[in-house]
Amino acid sequence: MTKKTSNVCVVKHWQEAPKLDESTLADDLMRHFYYTLGRDKVGDSKHYLFQALALTVRDRLVARCRATNQYLADNQCKRAAYLSLEFLMGRALGNAVLSLDLEKQTREALKEYCTEFEYVEQAEHDAGLGNGGLGRLAACFLDSCATLALPVIGYGIRYEYGMFNQSMEQGFQVEQPDNWLREGHPWEMPAPEQARVIKFFGHVEGHQDKQGRNHRMWVNTQDVLAVPYDVPIPGYRNGVVNTLRLWKSEATDEFNLKEFNAGSYSEAVAKKNLAEQITMVLYPNDSSENGKELRLRQQYFLSSASLQDILHQWVEQHGTDFSEFSDLHVFQLNDTHPSIAVAELMRLLIDEYELEWDQAWSITNSTMAYTNHTLLPEALEKWSVSLFARLLPRLLEIIYEINARFLSEVALMWPGDIEKQRALSLIEEGDHPQIRMAYLAIVGSFSVNGVAALHTELLKSGLFHDFYQLWPAKFNNKTNGVTPRRWLAYCNPELAELITSKIGEQWQADYAEIKSLRRYYDNKTFQSQWQSVKQRNKEKLAKLVQARCGVEFDASMMFDVQVKRIHEYKRQLLNILHVISLYDRIRRGDTQGMVPRCVLFGGKAAPGYAMAKLVIKLINNVANVVNKDAKAKSLLRVAFFPNYNVTAMETICAATDLSQQISTAGKEASGTGNMKFMMNGALTIGTLDGANIEIREQVGADNFFLFGATAQQAEEVRQHYDPNAIIQSSQALSNTMALLESGHFNLFEPGIFNDIIAAIRSPHDPWLVAHDFDSYLDAQQRAAETYQDQSQWLRMSILNTAASGSFSSDRTIQQYCDDIWRLTPMQ
Numbered sequence: 001m002t003k004k005t006s007n008v009c010v011v012k013h014w015q016e017a018p019k020l021d022e023s024t025l026a027d028d029l030m031r032h033f034y035y036t037l038g039r040d041k042v043g044d045s046k047h048y049l050f051q052a053l054a055l056t057v058r059d060r061l062v063a064r065c066r067a068t069n070q071y072l073a074d075n076q077c078k079r080a081a082y083l084s085l086e087f088l089m090g091r092a093l094g095n096a097v098l099s100l101d102l103e104k105q106t107r108e109a110l111k112e113y114c115t116e117f118e119y120v121e122q123a124e125h126d127a128g129l130g131n132g133g134l135g136r137l138a139a140c141f142l143d144s145c146a147t148l149a150l151p152v153i154g155y156g157i158r159y160e161y162g163m164f165n166q167s168m169e170q171g172f173q174v175e176q177p178d179n180w181l182r183e184g185h186p187w188e189m190p191a192p193e194q195a196r197v198i199k200f201f202g203h204v205e206g207h208q209d210k211q212g213r214n215h216r217m218w219v220n221t222q223d224v225l226a227v228p229y230d231v232p233i234p235g236y237r238n239g240v241v242n243t244l245r246l247w248k249s250e251a252t253d254e255f256n257l258k259e260f261n262a263g264s265y266s267e268a269v270a271k272k273n274l275a276e277q278i279t280m281v282l283y284p285n286d287s288s289e290n291g292k293e294l295r296l297r298q299q300y301f302l303s304s305a306s307l308q309d310i311l312h313q314w315v316e317q318h319g320t321d322f323s324e325f326s327d328l329h330v331f332q333l334n335d336t337h338p339s340i341a342v343a344e345l346m347r348l349l350i351d352e353y354e355l356e357w358d359q360a361w362s363i364t365n366s367t368m369a370y371t372n373h374t375l376l377p378e379a380l381e382k383w384s385v386s387l388f389a390r391l392l393p394r395l396l397e398i399i400y401e402i403n404a405r406f407l408s409e410v411a412l413m414w415p416g417d418i419e420k421q422r423a424l425s426l427i428e429e430g431d432h433p434q435i436r437m438a439y440l441a442i443v444g445s446f447s448v449n450g451v452a453a454l455h456t457e458l459l460k461s462g463l464f465h466d467f468y469q470l471w472p473a474k475f476n477n478k479t480n481g482v483t484p485r486r487w488l489a490y491c492n493p494e495l496a497e498l499i500t501s502k503i504g505e506q507w508q509a510d511y512a513e514i515k516s517l518r519r520y521y522d523n524k525t526f527q528s529q530w531q532s533v534k535q536r537n538k539e540k541l542a543k544l545v546q547a548r549c550g551v552e553f554d555a556s557m558m559f560d561v562q563v564k565r566i567h568e569y570k571r572q573l574l575n576i577l578h579v580i581s582l583y584d585r586i587r588r589g590d591t592q593g594m595v596p597r598c599v600l601f602g603g604k605a606a607p608g609y610a611m612a613k614l615v616i617k618l619i620n621n622v623a624n625v626v627n628k629d630a631k632a633k634s635l636l637r638v639a640f641f642p643n644y645n646v647t648a649m650e651t652i653c654a655a656t657d658l659s660q661q662i663s664t665a666g667k668e669a670s671g672t673g674n675m676k677f678m679m680n681g682a683l684t685i686g687t688l689d690g691a692n693i694e695i696r697e698q699v700g701a702d703n704f705f706l707f708g709a710t711a712q713q714a715e716e717v718r719q720h721y722d723p724n725a726i727i728q729s730s731q732a733l734s735n736t737m738a739l740l741e742s743g744h745f746n747l748f749e750p751g752i753f754n755d756i757i758a759a760i761r762s763p764h765d766p767w768l769v770a771h772d773f774d775s776y777l778d779a780q781q782r783a784a785e786t787y788q789d790q791s792q793w794l795r796m797s798i799l800n801t802a803a804s805g806s807f808s809s810d811r812t813i814q815q816y817c818d819d820i821w822r823l824t825p826m827q
Helices: 022-036 047-074 093-100 103-113 117-121 133-147 257-261 270-279 289-318 337-352 357-367 385-391 393-413 418-424 437-444 453-463 465-470 484-490 493-503 511-520 524-549 572-588 610-628 646-655 673-679 692-699 711-718 723-729 731-741 754-761 769-788 790-802 809-821
Strands: 002-005 008-011 079-083 152-157 162-169 172-178 196-200 203-208 214-219 222-234 241-251 329-334 368-371 382-384 434-436 447-450 475-477 558-563 597-602 636-641 658-661 683-686
Touching: 022 047, 022 103, 047 093, 047 103, 047 117, 047 222, 047 241, 079 133, 079 289, 093 103, 093 117, 093 222, 093 484, 103 117, 133 152, 133 222, 133 241, 133 329, 133 484, 133 809, 152 289, 172 610, 196 289, 203 393, 214 337, 214 393, 222 270, 222 289, 241 270, 241 289, 270 289, 289 329, 289 337, 289 382, 289 385, 329 337, 329 357, 329 809, 337 357, 337 368, 337 393, 337 437, 357 368, 357 393, 368 437, 382 385, 385 393, 385 434, 393 418, 393 437, 393 465, 418 465, 434 437, 447 453, 447 809, 453 465, 453 475, 453 692, 484 493, 484 646, 484 673, 493 511, 493 524, 511 790, 511 809, 524 597, 524 636, 524 646, 524 790, 558 646, 572 597, 572 610, 572 636, 572 731, 572 754, 572 769, 597 646, 610 636, 610 754, 646 673, 658 673, 673 683, 673 692, 673 790, 683 692, 683 769, 683 790, 723 731, 723 754, 723 769, 731 754, 731 769, 754 769, 769 790
Parallel strands: 079 152, 079 329, 152 241, 329 368, 368 447, 447 475, 558 597, 558 658, 597 636, 658 683
Antiparallel strands: 002 008, 162 172, 196 222, 203 214, 222 241, 382 434
């Protein structure tokens, strides 16, 4: 393998290494099991067999990753870096086996160990690198980038503890640490020699060189190492494997040995602990000042390490000539979290590589692109100037300079309009001035995109209207999408096989082909096959609900599902009020025409979000009452699925009949759960919000259960909102509120739901729960009546899948590529 030439060890080129193909998979699995892991029998634990199989599959990914990297080294092509504080990857084994087309060989190899693939893959922990739609979207995007052979690298943080594990105690959410790395992560490959130094604290000094040029020096800093761990991201059967680079924080020095020997143990390791805190936990609670500081440190840590990484690679190849840098690089900022990258790139170019301001700004402003993911002003991050001054003093100087130059541009657009300057300033004035990070991202980027048509229009007309007036060409829409490989081919293999039997297998790589399924929607034989697949998926979910919730779901009933982050604007409260209304009807004997249904909730509430956690408690209390009532058993079952995650969704979305997408119009940026359910043939009940609008346009109004105020109507309603009058005038809502307020669901916890009741009755309720209630009940009734006609329901189900082609993340990424990144696929 190697030979000695003088003192230089020359290693064979990687292309000459032993080949890894289907024929060697079983041998490689045995080698890893026996020698890499030192095992001689499987026993009761599937852990080591999973590890061996993962390493076997990883070997094949690494071979393709090298080929991909070699292509990039040999070809000077433009590359994109996707910066995101979250990557909700889920399990990797099944997706990798699917992408490499190794399922048959894998199953054959596992027969030697008397086990099934499904059993082995259960040993893998979900990668705890995100907490919701933002992170799952990033994961889908990486899948699509690799499948489309685009040169894109993802940058994120290697959190040791991910999104908390959620359990229920007496109906309350309880959080436990998610130590997802406790048994190792076989997919990652550390590269400690490529660690980057990240600066914090200290102060800034100035000096002038012999040429009279002023320099700013950030000195006396507390430095932290960012150590990269690379995870391969396979494209779908195309030989391309891109990389997700995750950064782990470490101390520059392990500890002070002198202090340790003197007995000052805690002081000796304090620096090490402080450094490692940065990547310890996903999204620390930022209600305290310490929490805010840690979150800002995370955001700067990610941005600085990633930018340094790319600049270092550039200098290695091109030296310090940055004249073509912006022609060959683009940075996509996934939401506001990495927006500090704008100021950091300026710092690196000016302080480290000695570029003039105008040249550095030209590079920054032509390489940064910003994706906004929220319409909620409170979700647009702001950081206090005092925190910045203490933690990142040099960055604060740069932000002030960016702001001064930007405001001169505002003054030219709106001469003498001081209020406009205040409104657009990157610095929000007040007793405690704050930096508006979304504004920094807009000012520093050449592209600003929303994630659904309505969302983008609302950004332009509302949240960022002044910026849109200033730079209309910057703004564009890129409706979100999800990967059909994981969210149909992998999670619903029986349905995938049925689809392939009718339209061929090309749809997995080119999901636009799914439209060919439409010609079968009225075929009775196909409908029957479709229904059989759905029924088996429902039985599988029923077993999972029984195991996790202790609730018996009947697979013959309608499966009515809402799983997503618990938030008031997503209106799980409206859903549970409908459940209470159904239960009230059952108790009154008003059950004629009622369709038996199982209602499933799932999702996590942020640890500090009291109202969201109270809604979870209400759902659990209602479920407890309903499920124990013999009168309700044949018509209604309710469960809250604890610790909802990617793996759970893979089972849930394949089994769902009715998908609940019921956010208050104008509040949901896009949503992606709606797309996953649609791909798997669920029908949607929803408002005209986010991507729901486009889903309805694609599938047709007759195949979507619409209700509720539009975004414009909601704004008008808020001007004169009187929920108590609405409750009084609605018999159904009046009965529902009476049952809730009677304490029927909290007989031994008096007053516990008073805050929820008050919120529903408040004229300041921004979510308009009471206003949309009757409309929601009408839509639910239409859904129930349609479900009774199974032939009609199946037609609509097939049409939903057939119309889901435009909600593939491949389409989204192709639009990013065409309109923003302008990348050339790797040949």
